Amino acid sequence: MKLRDIKDLTREELGEVCRSRGVPVFHAQQLFEWMYRKKVFDFSLMPNLPVKFREYLKTIFYFSEIKVLKKEVSTDGTAKFLMGLPDGLAVESVLIPERKRRTLCVSTQVGCKFGCKFCVSGLNGFKRNLTPAEITGQFLAVEKDTGEKVTNIVFMGVGEPLDNFENLMKSVAIFMDNRGLEIGKRKIVISTCGFVPGIERLTETAPGLRISVSLHSADDKKRSKLMSVNKKYDTGKLMKALKKFYEKEKFAITFEYILMSGFNSSERDAVALSMYVKGVPHKLNIIPYNPSEHFDWKAPSGSEIGAFVNVLKSRGVFYTIRKPRGRDISAACGQLKAKV
Ligand code: SAH
Helix, strand or coil, X not given: CCCEEHHHCCHHHHHHHHHHCCCCCHHHHHHHHHHHHCCCCCHHHCCCCCHHHHHHHHHHEECCCCEEEEEEECCCCCEEEEEECCCCCEEEEEEEEECCEEEXXXXXXXXXXXXXXXXXXXXXXXXXXXXXXXXXHHHHHHHHHHCCCCXXXXXXXXXXXXXXXXXXXXXXXXXXXXXXXXXCHHHEEEEECCCHHHHHHHHHHCCCCEEEEECCCCCHHHHHXXXXXXXXXXXXXXXXXXXXXXXXXXXXXXXXXXXXXCCCCCHHHHHHHHHHHCCCCEEEEEEECCXXXXXXXXXXXXXXXXXXXXXXXXXXXXXXXXXXXXXXXXXXXXXXXXXX
């Protein structure tokens, strides 16, 4: 029989394994504590589990490991990790230290299907989904490498998290588990390009997580030029899904808006954006475009940013401007891809 990666299972699923063997379910809790708290990945070193049960576990499970292949540290402290996956592929994760916070930006897929016209993650196409163990494995590898706790998780690395829904939700369950990695749900953000079926599924599941939407234009024509997802799920459909999400979860929705010089930075664009975001309680993050050799877009100048946000201000829309982090090591938003 092919062995399964034990870190693909939530605590509930491990509880099922216990039940099926007629051993008390609290052993699932102990398994979680060994792996995620004590970082022990060897059944022989888990003495509080019955010997017979441990023997059984060895016949069905193995422990995978995500390895740091390369680490680059930016002058601003941001660190980019190239993570080796068991099958030889790789993804990137980024650690962003900020006062007391240590936020990890994790990947959910190898490559990306969505091919947004400003993001390098989709340039080499889509390879495959990451497993739950490969998603949480990025976290374990970073904590092991740095010796420090990660406090926040953002699903803003390579891939579209909501397009890998089941594995995403399992990884979230393990991140949030109080016997697991113990990250509070308020400290987890799922970022989406506006994949409406995924937002709807998330609304049904209602895990209490925050979402962030990569909007980049409130004008359907322009948005479709940038993001092919908009051809199927336009800004109207997107807003409808977001309103339902809000009704259920009652968390403000974050909108991300990459400001690209001369494309979506006019007064008209700012007016359209102001009107759009008012459709739902929100936060707005303006991200000056991070240049890449692969695209011709240009970063906005300081005065362009100023003029744009003045329109927002005059219309009573609150916003923050995201400081680029790790640009010198290509670790900033939209600069991540997988290369080995
Ligand atoms: N697929 C998800 C998760 C990736 S998040 C999503 O689209 O939200 C990556 C974030 O970086 C997104 O907000 C994306 O729009 C943004 N981004 C991509 N390319 C960028 C660039 N060149 N400059 C600034 N931000 C960029």
